Amino acid sequence: MTLSLLMYPMLRSLALQLHSAITGSYVSGTHSIVFINCLNEQIAKDIARGIMDKKLAAYVNILPKSSALYFWKGELEESTEILLLVKTRTSKISELSNYVRSIHPFEIPEVISLPIDQGNPLYLKWIGENVPRD
DSSP states (O other), rough: HHHHHHHHHHHHHHHHHHHHHHOOOOOOEEEEEEEEESSSSHHHHHHHHHHHHOOOEEEEEEEEEEEEEEEEETTTEEEEEEEEEEEEEEEHHHHHHHHHHHOSSSSSOOHHHHHHHHHOOHHHHHHHSSSOOO
C-alpha cells in the first residue's frame, strides 16, 4: 500500500504522457505558471536568469513595479515589488521552489503556482519542448 502511494505521482505522470502522446491533446495541469515576488528589478533579472540557466522554465516575464501591502511580523507593511511569471512544467515546481528559496534575499519568498488548464496548444507544446522532463 505504502509503495503504491509513493509511486502514484510517477504513475500519474506516465499516464498523462501516454495520453498526450496517443491523443495529441493537452492534459490539463501538465504545465503551470509560478508567481515569484522580488524586491527590485536587478534581483528579478538575476533570479529569472538563474531559472533559465537551470532550464527550470521555458519563459519568464518580469512585470514592472507594483505596490504591495502585507503583514510581516504582526505589522502592516507597504512596499514596491517586481513580479516574475514563470511558465514551466508542473513537475518542476518543487525544484524551482527549492532553487528560488536558496538564492532569494527574502526570508520567506513568494513562490505560488497555478496549473494551466487550457491554452494555445502550440504554446503549451513549446513549453514542454523547452523544459526537460524529470
